[in-house]
Amino acid sequence: MTFASLPDFKSLLGAAPQPDMDARSAAAARNGQLTKPQGSLGRLEDIATWFAGWAGTERPRIERPQVIIFAGNHGVTAQGVSAFPPEVTVQMVANFEHGGAAINQLSKNAGASMSVHAIDLDRPTADFTQAPAMSEAECVAALRVGWNAVEAGADVVVVGEMGIGNTTSAAAIAGALFGGTPADWVGRGTGVDDAGLAIKTRVVAEGVARHGELDPLGILCALGGRELAAMAGAIARARTLRIPVILDGFICTAAAATLAKAVDGALDHCVAGHVSAEAAHGRLLGALGKEPILSLGLRLGEGSGAALALPIVKAALACHSDMATFAQAGVSTG
Numbered sequence: 001m002t003f004a005s006l007p008d009f010k011s012l013l014g015a016a017p018q019p020d021m022d023a024r025s026a027a028a029a030r031n032g033q034l035t036k037p038q039g040s041l042g043r044l045e046d047i048a049t050w051f052a053g054w055a056g057t058e059r060p061r062i063e064r065p066q067v068i069i070f071a072g073n074h075g076v077t078a079q080g081v082s083a084f085p086p087e088v089t090v091q092m093v094a095n096f097e098h099g100g101a102a103i104n105q106l107s108k109n110a111g112a113s114m115s116v117h118a119i120d121l122d123r124p125t126a127d128f129t130q131a132p133a134m135s136e137a138e139c140v141a142a143l144r145v146g147w148n149a150v151e152a153g154a155d156v157v158v159v160g161e162m163g164i165g166n167t168t169s170a171a172a173i174a175g176a177l178f179g180g181t182p183a184d185w186v187g188r189g190t191g192v193d194d195a196g197l198a199i200k201t202r203v204v205a206e207g208v209a210r211h212g213e214l215d216p217l218g219i220l221c222a223l224g225g226r227e228l229a230a231m232a233g234a235i236a237r238a239r240t241l242r243i244p245v246i247l248d249g250f251i252c253t254a255a256a257a258t259l260a261k262a263v264d265g266a267l268d269h270c271v272a273g274h275v276s277a278e279a280a281h282g283r284l285l286g287a288l289g290k291e292p293i294l295s296l297g298l299r300l301g302e303g304s305g306a307a308l309a310l311p312i313v314k315a316a317l318a319c320h321s322d323m324a325t326f327a328q329a330g331v332s333t334g
């Protein structure tokens with residue numbers, strides 16, 4: 001099963017299965033019988049019931065979590081929108097491959113496999129103030145990298161990214177999809193100064209003015225980057241396989257948002273792992289109706305916030321699937 005065009009991709013996403021409502025109802029009933037006051041595990045209870053529907057079983061477990069990191073380079077960096085030079089993208093990919101980045105430690109901490117996909121780093125996207133960042137063919141190729149990266153046997157997926165300049169891309173996508181002013185969506189990213197922030201705001205305004213009328217997947221092509229398209233492809237593939245996804249920060253969520261705008265319910269299998277310190281991330285999660293699990297002031301990307309939320313999701317399933325019921329434990333009900 002694959003796709004050769006954006007309409008094909010959208011059709012596959014639109015045809016993705018719904019969660020197993022019987023498994024979800026059975027999980028909700030089980031949750032009501034576990035040895036705790038009703039609702040006392042708070043959000044963990046919702047997470048477990050939600051997960052059960054996607055996993056298709058009343059008592060789901062996480063045994064094969066998969067972290068997938070995508071990297072891409074952005075032509076728009078020539079405008080001076082990042083605090084770091086674009087060569088950091090390839091340098092950080094080497095760091096991921098040698099096990100030296102934060103995401104290596106966080107994946108290990110969560111018991112997850114981790115893979116890195118560097119996509120055409122020697123061929124940055126076009127500067128989106130001048131032309132579409134990617135042609136449809138380039139965008140489809142990147143979507144396919146993400147689609148093919150998801151292991152069918154994974155029981156939960158984390159997608160993350162590395163790409164100097166990509167908060168500018170994410171801000172432009174968010175502005176094009178949800179409106180508002182460029183300032184609503186622009187932040188300091190890796191730490192630009194006031195002059196850099198002013199450039200970034202202008203660049204986002206120009207990008208939205210030039211490409212903002214496109215449809216959601218057209219916006220992904222014209223304002224996104226290869227790592228954003230790959231994240232969208234992986235999230236879509238997980239949706240077709242009914243594998244739950246933990247979303248990461250602002251860039252990951254902006255990529256995901258293009259799917260939500262293209263197809264209703266496309267992100268129903270996604271939970272927001274955290275809210276980033278990039279202020280626009282909270283705004284974007286609000287627009288998508290997603291409540292973050294963690295709020296730790298992270299602004300790293302590379303899947304870090306989602307990988308940190310993974311042990312929380314695991315804990316929710318451990319309680320849900322392995323606790324005794326009132327009847328089993330001989331505990332009196334209230």
Ligand SMILES: O=C(O)c1ccc[n+]([C@@H]2O[C@H](COP(=O)([O-])O)[C@@H](O)[C@H]2O)c1
Pocket residue numbers: 081082083084161162163164165166167168188189190191192248249250251252276277278281298299300301302
């Ligand atoms: O995930 C986030 O919310 C996040 C917020 C700020 C920065 N980042 C990371 O920093 C890089 C983009 O920042 P910038 O300033 O180059 O646009 C990219 O590699 C992201 O992984 C990530």
Ligand SMILES: Cc1cc2nc[nH]c2cc1C
Pocket residue numbers: 084088092161162163190300301302
């Ligand atoms: C060093 C560095 C590490 C990163 N990881 C994700 N984005 C990043 C940006 C920089 C600059």
